Amino acid sequence: MPVKHYLKYPMRSLENLRITESIQSKKLVFEESSYDKFDTISIYFGFLVLASASMLCFREIKLSLNSSLEYFILTCSLIFSVYILYCKFTEKHLKEITFDIHKQEAKKRIIEYGRKNNYRITKVTDNLIFLNETADFYSLGKHYEQTTVIFFKDNAILYTLIKEGSRSNFPVLLSQHLTKRDFKKILHPEYIEPIKRTTYFNSFFHGL
Structure with missing residues (x-):
């Protein structure tokens, strides 16, 4: 039977997230709410x-x-x-980054990266981590989040970024490229120094 979990935010939900199926298909597999479906259709x-x-x-x-x-x-x-349209279409698709270090070491480095950059870390299972950061730049004082969903395999991570919003769950545009760069650096065998994302970039990219 597939492993199921429930993750819910004020405006965005990942209900009955299927970890095994998501890893195998390299795509988020979960039950979409009617709001998410309408939101996707509206953006398209x-x-x-x-x-x-x-x-x-x-x-x-x-x-x-x-x-x-x-x-x-x-x-x-x-x-x-x-x-x-491309970002919205590929939003659920998982990007893959391979590494040559031990799986637990990779997990430890990503958790440390999240702590140093003030992410709200949600550890669900040994094969899954959520890095949540504020997306309040355009939300008029309301609390919304952008979440990096990370799945762990033996020698790779599969991840994607999703975002909730006050009116629509606009796709993540440019911060996904910064995240990819950061993950590649911290998963390198010779990685030493922590990566620190600047507040300017966070605010700018959340506003897009």
Whole structure:
């Protein structure tokens, strides 16, 4: 039988998270709430419309020196929309980082990394850790969190970042790349110094 756990936040939930199935499929396997399903559909619809509108507007603009600003704005809008859709589509997909150290040492280093960076650490099983950090930058005083879900295998971690929000669970955009960089450093056999994420980057990326 699959191992099931329940993790619930004010606006985002991972209900009946199946650890074994998630590791095997390299994708979060859990029961989505109706809010999460509606939220996903809304984000897909909104940014598909924005991407489509940007492409249609390209046809209406006549190529000239005076239209360079319009082209720039539409290009940025299209790229941003596609990137949002990509991040949302891959949100549940687990990224893999292999390592050459012992599994328990890897787990110890990640827990220490979480403590030094003021994460709220939730240790569920020997094969799973949650690193929770505040995502209050845009939430008007309410408490919301961004969570790094980390699964442990014998010689690798599988992880992803999810975020809750005041109106929609907007996908994590750029901080996932910083997290990947940090994990690769702390899981390196010759790692010594702790990685300290700056407050500026945390606030900036949570606001996206």
